[in-house]
Amino acid sequence: MARPKKSAQASRRKPAKKQLRDEGLSSRLEDKHQLVILTGLSGSGKGSALKAFEDLGYYAVDNLPVELLPRFAELVSQSVELTRAVLVVDVREGQGLERFPAMLTEARKYLETTLIFLDASKPALLRRFSETRRPHPLGRESMVGPAIQAERKLLSPLRNIADILIDTSNFNVHELRAYIQNKFERESDGKNLLVSSISFGYKNGVPLEADLVFDVRFLPNPHFIPEFRNLTGRDPKVAEYVGQFPQTQEFLDRVTQMLLFLLPHYIHEGKSYLTVAFGCTGGQHRSVMIAEEIGKRLGKEGYKVKTGHRDMPR
Structure with missing residues (x-):
């Protein structure tokens, strides 16, 4: 069967x-x-x-x-x-x-x-x-x-x-x-350097942790415009005001180019952290706007960026 x-x-x-x-x-x-x-x-x-x-x-x-x-x-x-x-x-x-x-x-x-x-x-x-x-x-x-x-x-x-x-x-x-x-x-992970883009006010002193310091007090000061006085550089109106000047854009372009040149060399030398500080008089408007913009530009290039503002009101 x-x-x-x-x-x-x-x-x-x-x-x-x-x-x-x-x-x-x-x-x-x-x-x-x-x-x-x-x-x-x-x-x-x-x-x-x-x-x-x-x-x-x-x-x-x-x-x-x-x-x-x-x-x-x-x-x-x-x-x-x-x-x-x-x-x-x-x-x-x-x-x-x-x-x-x-x-x-x-x-x-x-x-x-x-x-x-x-x-x-x-x-x-x-x-x-x-x-x-x-x-x-x-x-x-x-x-x-x-x-x-x-x-x-x-x-x-x-x-x-x-x-x-x-x-x-x-x-x-x-x-x-x-x-x-x-x-x-x-x-x-080629750009494993952590970049801190920070703002500060010269009236309170330069940050001790800063590796590179840029003075942006040459830019027109929004503090003297009443409607901007109580705002900060993170406000779109203030950022637009500071960014409208030719010297602002040229400064941003030149600093960005310099940092993009420097960062690979810092990485090659084994540096893990880099703090870039931008200072204006009070650390409220110009330096804040510049630190934010530089952080965005480096971030677009693939770098890890942390943006901070030492003297800006919380």
Whole structure:
């Protein structure tokens, strides 16, 4: 007797748990979640590199135990806000370094993971330890030279599997920072400098936090027009009045051009914040209008701008 045919739906096999897991992991690998692992010799600049990544918006962890690496990668892959992370694994891990390659393989199942090995020549490392007078993690009771040699041997397996090798022998702190930023900065984050465009009144003094100060008291003062006296530069009528003069527009254009020239250089040097201050007599009208307009112009160019008015009535 012939067996009854199974329906098409019944004949389909349910996906295996491993298949479902792999499909889920594949979808995660397609997103923008990233994990960077810094390792390398003591004195090669891991601390400076970690700070550079942190300034780029990475969540930074120093000396995470190797056994926690896969779990940490899974947490990052599932997080909505924590999309990029960087952590340091080095000789302080001790015997746990032997398990690092296996833990790295597990972490890469959850998200894109890049291993960076920072290296430096023995003379460079000796000079740095001499300058900082910090003990080597393996040489607190012995000479630095043999400790460097022993550490290099312990970290050799990690160096062999690194995705990126950075020799910092001829790098200073700023050059290493610039290298990290140029290589790992997302295109959307290229203008990660936070610019504060603020107004103030000279009668109350120049803001101490100001990096660049512009005096706009050469512009006609709305204070002497009765209908504007109790208003501020944020009022459309006042803004229109101040903006109608040719010198106002030329000033705005020239300052905007100068800032657009300066900002990329500030970013390249690793500056995270820049405060541009505009001052008039009382900090109510002209400076407020100019600070608002400059903020809008820089915002249109893709910069992150915060506008504030120190002396304007709340």
